Amino acid sequence: MRPLTCDFKCRYQTKNSPYRILMPFKEEDISSDPNVKLYHDIIYDEEIKTITDMASKDLSDAEYYSNGKITLLEDRRLGQLKWFSENVNPALFGKLNERIECITDYSTKTAEGYQTVNYGLGGHFSVHVDAFTDGLKLNGNRLVTILFYMTDVPNDGYTVFPNLNYVAHCSKGTALVWLNLYLNNGSINSGTFHGGCPVIKGNKWIMTKGIYEEGQHLTYNWRNNEKITIV
Ligand SMILES: O=C(O)CCC(=O)C(=O)O
């Protein structure tokens, strides 16, 4: 477990938005390299209920991407998921997009849909990076990951970052947000290796979204990064 240190900081974050001055984000610094932050109470119970009710009706086994193939590999990833695009519920996902844009300062115009995952007993996701490791994608690589926790899993089901010596607890309403890439050249920050620890009691709901490089006014031109390398 990561010890508390003097460089561990939390704050009420307003981003100078008048609305957020009335209702600031509860922001907690986890790491500066890679940039990892926690946001408490960022997704609300009624939103979680709507999302998990919708997802529960149509879950399918989570697949795992390995060597250019997407397959079922239960020793690597065991869970069930449902992808949502914004137009399934524009009011709800539009609000979440706005919140994400406010906390990350990146646009969600070139982002993935929302991936909702349920892990039952033994559900887990082995250690991986979220960034693509094998070539350019249409909108570039996954620059930012936002991981919403939608249930409380008190003593297990953590998200573990072995290279940072950090575990995030699955606490309902909290989001963990991190930068997968270095901002000077777009290479993958190996500090972002992470996995979902097995669920031993109860079950775990999360939702993730990846924001792509395209359209983010980055200091480098991702289209020139023909080969993406893990550093
Ligand atoms: O389940 C977790 O805590 C991590 C999930 C994850 O890494 C992912 O969906 O990419």
Ligand SMILES: [Fe+2]
């Ligand atoms: Fe991940």
